[in-house]
Amino acid sequence: MPDQHPTAHPADSTASHRDGWPVGLDGLAYGGDYNPEQWPEEVWHEDVALMREAGVNLVSIGIFSWALLEPREGEYDFGWLDRLIDLLHANGIRVDLGTPTASPPAWFFAAYPHARVVTREGTVLGFGSRGMACPSSPEYRRASVRIATALAQRYGTHPALALWHVHNEYGAPVSDDYSPASAAAFRLWLHERYGTLDALNTAWGTAFWGQRYGQWEHVQPPAVAPSVVNPAQRLDFARFTDHQLRACFLAERDAIRAHSAVPITTNFMANACPSTDLWAWGREVDVVSNDHYLTAADEQGHIGLAMAADLTRSVADGRPWILMEHSTSAVNWQPRNVAKRSGELARNAFQHVAHGADAVLFFQWRASRSGAEKFHSAMLPHAGTSSRVWREVTALGADLGRLAEVRDSRVHGDVAILWDWESFWAQDLEWRPSVDADHAERLRAWYERLWLDGLTVDMRHPTDDLSGYRLVVAPASYLLTADAAANLDRYVADGGTLVVSYFSAVVDENDAVHAGGYVAPLRQVLGLTVEEFLPLRADQQVHLTWDGTVADHPATLVGDVWSDDIALEGADVVSTYLDGPAAGRPAITRHPHGTGTGWYVSTRLSVAELAPVLTAAYRDAGLTAAEHAPQLEVVRRHGVDADYLVAVNHGDEAAVLTADGLELISGTQVDGTLKVAAGGTAVVRVAPLTTA
Incomplete structure (x- = not known):
């Protein structure tokens, strides 16, 4: 093993990994991913001088440096990294030190060719790109732990070290693997989950198509087959893939913790990397960090940014989190890489801060x-x-x-959106009633409506405690377990308002239709059952009645993609289909349950068409939409002695923010109103909210 770093001495902080924030940072963190190995060493001094000019106080290093750190198996070269870390430390720049295991060296694949990833189609992926080896490979696991251990022994107490950064974007660009090592690990995982083949056969419903297994050795990953592969098997393989990726992280994390008390993270991709169940991952990191890049084709990309930030904060359970990566302008990997407009860099950064980030890195x-x-x-x-x-x-x-004083203030959502990666994995499989029933599209549409109405959103798992929310929205809860349904029942019975979208509560954890039929677990909450799905043809629309109580909205709504044949069991009909396969039948319903209310929306409504429906649900929940301009995003961060209104104007005209306090960026006193310039931002310290 390597010698101790020659200049290492006890860390200059008493913080441990349990403190959950990078060591030695008093205010908001600012910086980015630094790859000095791509440049001559004399450039490093220029870089550090410019970092100080830019206000950088944290950089991530070493993330893709395995081949330099371990040029041959078991042989290490830390000299360049020693000099780099000491240079950064001498200039007051904190270090987020990466383990380089997202990109194993060429010698690794030459020595262990069976550690390469195999795709579902059977293609063996080669070297020369990025992405990890087979996560089930024992050789990869040993090599990863070895390099993580060597780094932790050498730098674990270095005074520059603020944070450990394990791997890079688990699940991207490769997540599932169908190699022999993965097949063997899959069988072990299944044996631990089910215990017996009888239990496995029952869970997977293998009586269908004669798929029953008689020996464990016959169970394989769900590779490409002549027709659709057993959906319960594919759902379990998604769970297994997530487990194996996380096991790789845990192995490195624990190796580091044996030698260092500095907090440990790995950079998530929130809603951009669907193969990882971040509810489980969030419990394993000391601080949550996320990478976010705008989708250039999305003209409302700032709403997608807000959604990803709210999801990240929710995974962090409301604690401060790190924006580990985003771009100053264009990226390079989308079909059309649109550059950011003047001022957009700042707006994006302040949006992340508004939604709970205490670190902004690029x-x-x-x-x-x-x-x-x-x-x-x-x-x-x-x-x-x-x-x-x-x-x-x-x-x-x-x-x-x-904005140093803003650090560690918290954001609390007005509304919760139910978010369950296992449900998404199941819904995305083949042979569903309509290819147009897209969970991601519904999540974005309902979130966008809430965002336009100025409500702050938390994402929550269906089994979480929801008692702190007056309104909960379920845009895409195709898979809903009995426990989750019971939790939602209690939430509504105790006074909550629940809005459920179509194709929800359909199957259990094994992708089997619930006994009693569609939406059976929520029949008492919603006061109805769905007798039959009535999906629509491409481009077909249906028209729905509406009571017209919402000002300036037509008395008819338009839906597409989906409709249901609903049988009422106590629910009140709020809207009726005027045409289409469900003409004359209920389209939107409302049902009092206990002291709360359950709503059901049985067709796809646009963001605009959702407005009157949610306005009615807001009345039940005791919520109101914001009164400021829709493109003025305002989020409140709650501190101990003060609150902070972070305002970002995404519009082309100035907008007015109602506030009393001190605008921290300009130092201007605000008495009643503040004009936020088009494309501008503001952070106003205000008196904390009080409760009666």
Whole structure:
């Protein structure tokens, strides 16, 4: 094993991994991913000087450096990393030290060719890109733990070390693996889950199509087959894949903890990496961190950003979190990589802060001249320090530096959206009633409506305690367990308002239709049953009555994609189908249950068409939409002695924020109203909310 770092001494903080925040950072963190190995060493001193100019106080290093750190198996070269960390420390820049296991060296694959990933189609993936080896490979696991241990022994108490960064974006670009090592591990995982083959056969419903297993050795991963593969088997393989990825993280994390008390994280991709169940992952990291990149084709990308940020904060259970990566301008891997407009860099950063981030980091510090990401934007772009991007980077660093007091204030949602990765895995499998019933589309549509109405949203698992929310929305709860349904029943009976969208509460944890039929677990809550799905043809629309009580909204709503044949069991009909396969039948219902209310919406409504429906649900829940301009996003962060209103104007005209307090960026006193410029931002310290 390597010698102790020659300049290492006890960490300059008493913080342990249980404190859950990078060591040595007093205010908001600002910086990015730094890859100095791509440059001559004399450039490092220029970089560090520019970092100080930009207000950078945290950088991530070593994430793709395995081949340099361990040029041959078991042989280490830490000299360059020693010099780099000492240079950063001498300049007051904290270090987020990565384990480089997302990119094993060429020697690893040459020595262990069976550790390469095999796709569902049977293709063996080669070297020369990024992405991990087979997560079930014993050789990969041993090599990962070995390099993590070596790094922890050498740098675990270095005074520059603020945070450990294990791997990089688990599940991207590769998650599931169908190699022989994966097949063997899958069988072990199934044996632990079910105990016996009889239990496995029952859970998977193998009586269908004669799929019954008589020996464990016959069970294989669900590779491509002549027709659709058993959906329960595929759902379990998704669970297994998530488990194996997380086991890789846990092995490295525990190896580091044996030698270092500094907090440990790994960078999630929230709603952009569907193969990881972040409810489980969030419990294993000391601090949650996330990577977010705008989808260039999304003209309302800032709403997608807010949704990802709210999800990340929810995974962190409301605690402060780290924006580990986002871009200063364009990325390089989308079909059309749209550059950010002037001011958009700051708006994106302040949005993340608004939604609970206490750290704003970019990929990457200096733009790469070579490699697949040479066209990816950076804090220091190819155009250098004379560029608009550099000016905006330095301005942002200065502005964030004025917000130290905001750190550790918290965001509390007004509404909860139910979010369950296992349900999404199940719904996305083949042979569903309609290919247009897209869980991601519904989540975004319902979230966007809530965002436009100025309500702050938390995401919650269906089994979580929901008692703190007056309104809970279930846009896509296709898989709903008996325990989750009982939890929702209690929530409504105790006074909550629940709004359920179509194709929900259909199957149990084994993707088997609930006994009693569709929505059976929620029949008491919703006061109805769904006798038959009536999906619509492509481009077909249906029209629904509406009572017209919402001002300026037509008395008829328009839906598409889906309708249901609903049998009432106590629910009141709020809207009726005027045409389509369910003409004359209930379309939207409302049902008092206990002291609360359950709503059911049986067709796909657009973001605009959801407005009157949610307005009615808000009345039940005692909520109201915000009165400021829809494109003025305002989120309240709650502190101990003060609250902070973070306002971001996404519109092309100035907007008015109602507030009394001190605007922290400009130092301006606000008495009643503040005009937020088009494309501008503001952070106002205000008196904390009080409860009667």
